[in-house]
Amino acid sequence: MRGRRGRPRRRPDVVLGDRGYDHDKYRRLVRDLGVKPLIARRGTEHGSGLGTQRWVVERAFAHLHWFRRLRIRWEIRDDIHEAFLALGCALICWRRLCALASDALG
Secondary structure (H helix, E strand, C coil): CCCCCCCCCCCCCEEEECHHHCCHHHHHHHHHCCCEEEECCCCCCCCCCHHHHHHHHHHHHHHHCCCHHHHCCCCCCHHHHHHHHHHHHHHHHHHHHHHHHHHHHC
C-alpha cells in the first residue's frame, strides 16, 4: 500500500474552538503540538464559520437521541443497529420535509 512514509499521524490538522477557549495560552499549547488552532475571538461578531461545522454534527446526534432505541444500544448485532440508525435518519428527514412543506403552504 502506497502512502506517506512513517508512522500515521494521530493528531488533527486543525482544532476548532469557541470563545470559551480564547486565550493565548491555549493557542500556544495547540501550536506546540503541531496543530493549527481556529478559536473564535471574544468581542467579535458571530458568523466566523466555526459553529457551522460543529453544530451540524451535535444537532444530528441530538435528533438521533430522540429515538430511545438509538440512545441506548440494545442490539448486539451491528446490522440491526445500522438498520435502526437508517430508519431514524429517514424519519428525521421525513419530519423536516413535512415541516418545510407546511411552512411553505401556510
